[in-house]
Amino acid sequence: QSGEVAANPEQYDESYLCPVQVGQTTLNLDFDTGSADLWVFSTLTPKSESTGHSLYNPSTGTKKSGYTWDISYGDGSGASGTVYADKVVVGGVTATSQAVEAATSVSSQFEQDTDNDGLLGLAFSSINTVEPQAQKTFFDSVKGSLAKPLFTADLKKGAAGTYDFGYIDSSKYTGSISYVNVNTANGFWEFTASGYAVGSGSVSGSVGDAIADTGTTLMYLPTTVVQAYYNKVDSADYDSNQGGYTYDCSENLPNFLISLGGKTFTVSGTDINFAPVDSSGETCFGGIQENTGIGMSILGDIFLKSVFVVFDQTQSTPRLGFAAQ
Numbered sequence: 001q002s003g004e005v006a007a008n009p010e011q012y013d014e015s016y017l018c019p020v021q022v023g024q025t026t027l028n029l030d031f032d033t034g035s036a037d038l039w040v041f042s043t044l045t046p047k048s049e050s051t052g053h054s055l056y057n058p059s060t061g062t063k064k065s066g067y068t069w070d071i072s073y074g075d076g077s078g079a080s081g082t083v084y085a086d087k088v089v090v091g092g093v094t095a096t097s098q099a100v101e102a103a104t105s106v107s108s109q110f111e112q113d114t115d116n117d118g119l120l121g122l123a124f125s126s127i128n129t130v131e132p133q134a135q136k137t138f139f140d141s142v143k144g145s146l147a148k149p150l151f152t153a154d155l156k157k158g159a160a161g162t163y164d165f166g167y168i169d170s171s172k173y174t175g176s177i178s179y180v181n182v183n184t185a186n187g188f189w190e191f192t193a194s195g196y197a198v199g200s201g202s203v204s205g206s207v208g209d210a211i212a213d214t215g216t217t218l219m220y221l222p223t224t225v226v227q228a229y230y231n232k233v234d235s236a237d238y239d240s241n242q243g244g245y246t247y248d249c250s251e252n253l254p255n256f257l258i259s260l261g262g263k264t265f266t267v268s269g270t271d272i273n274f275a276p277v278d279s280s281g282e283t284c285f286g287g288i289q290e291n292t293g294i295g296m297s298i299l300g301d302i303f304l305k306s307v308f309v310v311f312d313q314t315q316s317t318p319r320l321g322f323a324a325q
């Protein structure tokens with residue numbers, strides 16, 4: 001089988017939500033290549049936490065008794081609950097007995113984001129949080145039945161993009177796809193990014209160890225790289241109150257060039273201009289921030305909306321393919 005599903009951006013492209021049939025209900029889920037749990041708001045979630053969300057009703061599923069899950073993310077958000085096996089359909093691709101993690105508790109950040117009815121993890125199943133036994137991601141559940149064991153991400157700035165499962169749609173990119181091998185040891189789509197440049201010119205240095213993460217909004221890079229970037233933005237400085245680099249919204253940001261698999265990709269300065277820090281619209285928060293304390297770089301949506309990405313498991317070593325959109 002194969003299929004295509006729309007990826008609809010929230011305000012400021014904070015995250016991208018896709019319609020997914022879970023049991024007999026269609027939910028808007030955040031497809032997340034940086035985690036491996038498919039968890040959803042459910043009729044088991046306290047009303048005080050689930051108002052405004054579409055809810056999965058576990059009555060259509062088969063309870064996996066004694067199974068629980070509990071996930072927490074680096075931004076301090078998280079959720080936990082119980083596990084059911086149920087039908088999940090994404091763009092016509094069906095997993096007949098997918099582990100669906102029904103939330104019995106969610107953190108305030110998820111509670112408040114009422115467009116988001118849960119996450120569909122697309123990292124490696126080795127980091128699924130279900131106890132006593134880790135469960136397969138949707139991709140792992142359907143991989144064997146896909147025309148090709150791969151999926152692609154084509155996210156866009158302020159417009160609907162797509163995730164495709166089982167095939168590469170060559171109309172969605174230009175030029176050739178350049179591939180890098182993936183190290184799955186940490187359960188992420190992790191690879192080594194090469195040189196970079198700020199503005200224009202030839203790349204140099206090395207961004208290093210990085211993950212392709214559709215579930216993280218921004219780009220988190222080594223301090224040296226981030227300082228080199230904001231040195232080219234006159235009004236920029238590190239604002240500890242905001243927890244990152246801010247600048248005057250009126251200032252034009254330089255492009256950021258990064259070399260992956262021998263090809264250089266350009267993230268436009270307009271894509272790096274993330275969002276105002278408050279309603280005055282004077283000060284803006286940058287889409288490139290430091291990866292301090294994370295242990296690797298994260299190429300999140302700010303980067304991914306500039307490229308077409310193939311998450312490829314056609315070979316014994318998984319690989320990532322990058323092409324210009």
Ligand SMILES: CCNC(=O)c1c(-c2ccccc2)csc1NC(=O)CNCCc1c[nH]c2ccccc12
Nearest residue numbers: 015030032034035073074075077213215216293294
């Ligand atoms: C900021 C979110 N990202 C992370 O915490 C993260 C980290 C990470 C680890 C330590 C400190 C900061 C970040 C490593 S991989 C990684 N990636 C993920 O965890 C991917 N899933 C994020 C899901 C997620 C967290 N908060 C949300 C709010 C809205 C929609 C989705 C989310």
